[in-house]
Amino acid sequence: MVSSILHAFGSVLTPELLLVMLLGSVVGIVFGSIPGLTYSMGIILFLPMTFRLSPLAAISLLLGVYIGGMTGGSVAAILLGIPGTPSAAATVFDGYPLAKKGLAGKALGTALVASIFGGLLSVITLMIVAPLIANFALNFGPAEIFALVLFGLSTICGVSAGNILKGLVSGCIGLLVMTIGLDPVMGMPRYTFGFSRLIAGVDLLPFMIGMFAIPQIVQSFSTTEVKIENITSKKIKTVYPSLKELRRMFWLTFRCALIGIGIGSIPGTGGPVAAFLGYDQARRTKKSEGPALEGIAGPEAANNGVTGGALIPMFTLGIPGDAATAVLLGALMIHGLKPGPLLFSQHADFVYGVYAALIVIHVIVLFVQGFGIRFFVKILNFRKCYLFSTILVLCTIGAYAVNNNVFDIYVMFFAGLLAFFMTKYDYPVAPAVLALVLGPVMEDSFRRALILSQGSFNIFVTSPISLVFYSLTVLILIGQIRRSAKNAGSGTGK
Amino acid sequence: MKRIGLLLGFVLVSVCLFAGGGAEPSSGGSASAYPEKPIEVTCVFGAGSAADLITRKFSDLLQPILGQSLPVVNRTGGGQSIGYSHVKDQKPDGYSMIWTSNGLLTAYYQGNMDFKQEAFRSIARISYEPVSIAVKYDAPWATMEEFFQYIKNNPGKIRIGNSGVGSYTHLVAAAIENKAESKVVHVPFGQGLAFASIMGGQIEASVQLPSEVLAQHEAKQLRILALSSGERIAALPEVPTFKESKIDLEMILWRGIAVPAGTPNEIVKKLESAAKKAVESEDFKQFCAGMSIIPAFQPGAEFEKFIAEDDRLIGQLMKTIGTSKR
Structure with a gap:
């Protein structure tokens, strides 16, 4: 196998393929880093371009966009507090405060290193143990996915900024919003109040853009500071984290990458779920209460771990792991390749070529984005009025472009208004975002499980996998209750 | 002087406006020149x-x-x-x-x-x-006739995945149920998920477009039992139609x-x-x-x-x- 991969590197390191991968990576980073444009959009946009390329070049281009986008998502999350893609939402929590403290360069560097590490680990996993993981992931039926997502939702405790009750209210708002529209199982309209526009429901992306971006923009116009941070006088020295910091975060990053790979390989979940779980891991690991580099490394390693993870079921079983790989799968079919169990035996050269391309793409993304960081931080030097007006325009375009639907722009502004008032009255926004991401998956799997069991709730407790996740959820809740009780106790003691 | 400049500017802008506005109807107007812009x-x-x-x-x-x-x-x-x-x-x-x-x-x-x-x-x-119906390769049913008989005799026991309530695949599954005069459990799925659930043993069969299960059929992980078209298709020459399997169904x-x-x-x-x-x-x-x-x-x-x-x-x-x- 090693010799086959080395041989594959030979076929990948041609001028044509390198150019295609570079193009893909740059497009991905750009799409990922601009709030409102996502890597999924980039992949769809470039899909027709691949019709005329060779299969390997086609998939390399799209993989470049995928990985570049997943990595680039952290840029806007850290610099502006607005995630470039939904998968980068968890990066905002620690990344943005760090940037405001003047550590933008280092935060971006950490995100990049963790992303590439997570991504490469996922590629290695894909190469070595793909069939094993794919077969294990098949054990995740609707009931197990429900248990997993419930576990994810329990991390609301961690992102509630100290006030659990307000965090829960915020989480419920998120869940409620996602129930609008046709219900996923029977196709019944819910909370549409007779508006035909609401039948399609509220799309996650515009709502999320609105929740993060609008309060930032409003706030930036209501303060007197001209710039986010004045960096012209300072020279940004270290961009990458020090060796000591890397060593400190190694196990966390490793763990989060594995979480990402696992989540990615389970069809029907995806990047944002992994990123939030990664953030939760980071929160437990870091020493201090405030923002730390761990809070960036965790979610970024996890969401890039998803890329290789999502390719596992695609290559071994022919099942897309997430929305982006669904398009990749389609691209392969257009080229007459049938992703699935026989791909290895029938087109081994192609598969090894893809492995080699994945590794090369990670190297390219590392260099391109690493090179870009020094320019990215410069945007903090723009006058806020210009910067945020531009962002508002980009977000509006992005909200429209998701479904080519003007209604989504209204959704974005409504979400922004909601988030603005939530922040004003000290309700944390993060739990709502978490619920937005997890809510649809949770409902879907819950209802599907009940159809499978024909109404019996036993299905939720009979599988060992579910029980493991329920136990983890209970542990988190107990820990949180104890911590709250302690805080309350010390509060009255004073 | 300043005022003249302003006036010129206004005229320029309004001319541009009219030009832009005027272009719209004329481009859509003549059918012989169609298409003049992207569709x-x-x-x-x-x-x-x-x-x-x-x-x-x-x-x-x-x-x-x-x-x-x-x-x-x-x-x-x-x-x-x-x-x-x-x-x-x-x-x-x-x-x-x-x-x-x-x-x-x-x-x-x-x-x-x-x-x-x-x-x-x-x-x-x-x-x-055509729409295809597939079961796990090592399932007890080797032909559509056997599977159909099983559905007939065991109402409510078979769970069939489709691509969503009201989708065409759901309709085909419901038609099979209807012909069998029995009951099956219809489970709606998103793209690609039904196959994972057959392999994971959560459902017994899945009704899908052939392209979605072709690779798994060839790899002998799934068995496509029958197709809903009137004739067999070139991509799956060995798979019979419903009619050949003595079920009067063509969709x-x-x-x-x-x-x-x-x-x-x-x-x-x-x-x-x-x-x-x-x-x-x-x-x-x-x-x-x-x-x-x-x-x-x-x-x-x-x-x-x-x-x-x-x-x-x-x-x-x-x-x-x-x-x-x-």
């Missing part, structure tokens, strides 16, 4: 789906024939109603096109929208696909292109002949073979009669199985 093609299914792939491929093929680009836009959601409603409300000038399928009819009967084929002018049928998922009702005849004719050329191209045939789609061109007038007949059948079937709201 937007709406696909009601998500990117990467079988419907999306054929839409993109076909648009790519139409481009050199029509001499304009045909950007594809996915307008998903609302049980397909979002995309259909959008195109219905566009100007009938030939610059908005939609890929239709049986979904137009199922979405209507399900109550997702208040119109069906009369809101559109059909240009041509492009292709059809195909057709796809075609349409424009809003009221589009001028000249434009429709132009698009129809372009579509014919594209369907008959070698490139399209190759694409279809890979996706187990059967290219099946039918001109607009015939296509409309074909849809009307399918409308009657689908309306009847959905009423029988209780999913119709009409």
Whole structure:
């Protein structure tokens, strides 16, 4: 196998393929880093371009966009507090405060290193143990996915900024919003109040853009500071984290990458779920209460771990792991390749070529984005009025472009208004975002499980996998209750 | 001086405004020069789906024939109603096109929208696909006849995955249930998930388009028991039809292109002949073979009669199985 991969590197390191991968990576980073444009959009946009390329070049281009986008998502999350893609939402929590403290360069560097590490680990996993993981992931039926997502939702405790009750209210708002529209199982309209526009429901992306971006923009116009941070006088020295910091975060990053790979390989979940779980891991690991580099490394390693993870079921079983790989799968079919169990035996050269391309793409993304960081931080030097007006325009375009639907722009502004008032009255926004991401998956799997069991709730407790996740959820809740009780106790003691 | 500059500026801006505004009607006006700008093609299914792939491929093929680009836009959601409603409300000038399928009819009967084929002018049928039913390779049923008998004798025991409530695959599964005079549990899934659930043992069978299960069938992980078309297909020569398996059932998922009702005849004719050329191209045939789609061109007038007949059948079937709201 090693010799086959080395041989594959030979076929990948041609001028044509390198150019295609570079193009893909740059497009991905750009799409990922601009709030409102996502890597999924980039992949769809470039899909027709691949019709005329060779299969390997086609998939390399799209993989470049995928990985570049997943990595680039952290840029806007850290610099502006607005995630470039939904998968980068968890990066905002620690990344943005760090940037405001003047550590933008280092935060971006950490995100990049963790992303590439997570991504490469996922590629290695894909190469070595793909069939094993794919077969294990098949054990995740609707009931197990429900248990997993419930576990994810329990991390609301961690992102509630100290006030659990307000965090829960915020989480419920998120869940409620996602129930609008046709219900996923029977196709019944819910909370549409007779508006035909609401039948399609509220799309996650515009709502999320609105929740993060609008309060930032409003706030930036209501303060007197001209710039986010004045960096012209300072020279940004270290961009990458020090060796000591890397060593400190190694196990966390490793763990989060594995979480990402696992989540990615389970069809029907995806990047944002992994990123939030990664953030939760980071929160437990870091020493201090405030923002730390761990809070960036965790979610970024996890969401890039998803890329290789999502390719596992695609290559071994022919099942897309997430929305982006669904398009990749389609691209392969257009080229007459049938992703699935026989791909290895029938087109081994192609598969090894893809492995080699994945590794090369990670190297390219590392260099391109690493090179870009020094320019990215410069945007903090723009006058806020210009910067945020531009962002508002980009977000509006992005909200429209998701479904080519003007209604989504209204959704974005409504979400922004909601988030603005939530922040004003000290309700944390993060739990709502978490619920937005997890809510649809949770409902879907819950209802599907009940159809499978024909109404019996036993299905939720009979599988060992579910029980493991329920136990983890209970542990988190107990820990949180104890911590709250302690805080309350010390509060009255004073 | 300053005032003159301002006045000049105003004149310039207003001239530009008029020029911009004036260009619109004249470009849409003459049908002989059509198409003068890109034609937007709406696909009601998500990117990467079988419907999306054929839409993109076909648009790519139409481009050199029509001499304009045909950007594809996915307008998903609302049980397909979002995309259909959008195109219905566009100007009938030939610059908005939609890929239709049986979904137009199922979405209507399900109550997702208040119109069906009369809101559109059909240009041509492009292709059809049979629907396949598959079980795990080592399942106890080797043929459709055995499986059908099992469904008959064991009401409520078999769980069949489909691609969503009210989808065409659901309809086929319901028709099988109906013919067996028995009960099965219908489980709606998203793209690709049904296969994972068969392998994971959560469901016994899945009704899907052949392209979605072909690879797994060839790898002997799944067994496609039967196809819903009238004849066998080239991609799966060994798989019999329902009729051969002694089940009187023939349903195909057709796809075609349409424009809003009221589009001028000249434009429709132009698009129809372009579509014919594209369907008959070698490139399209190759694409279809890979996706187990059967290219099946039918001109607009015939296509409309074909849809009307399918409308009657689908309306009847959905009423029988209780999913119709009409």
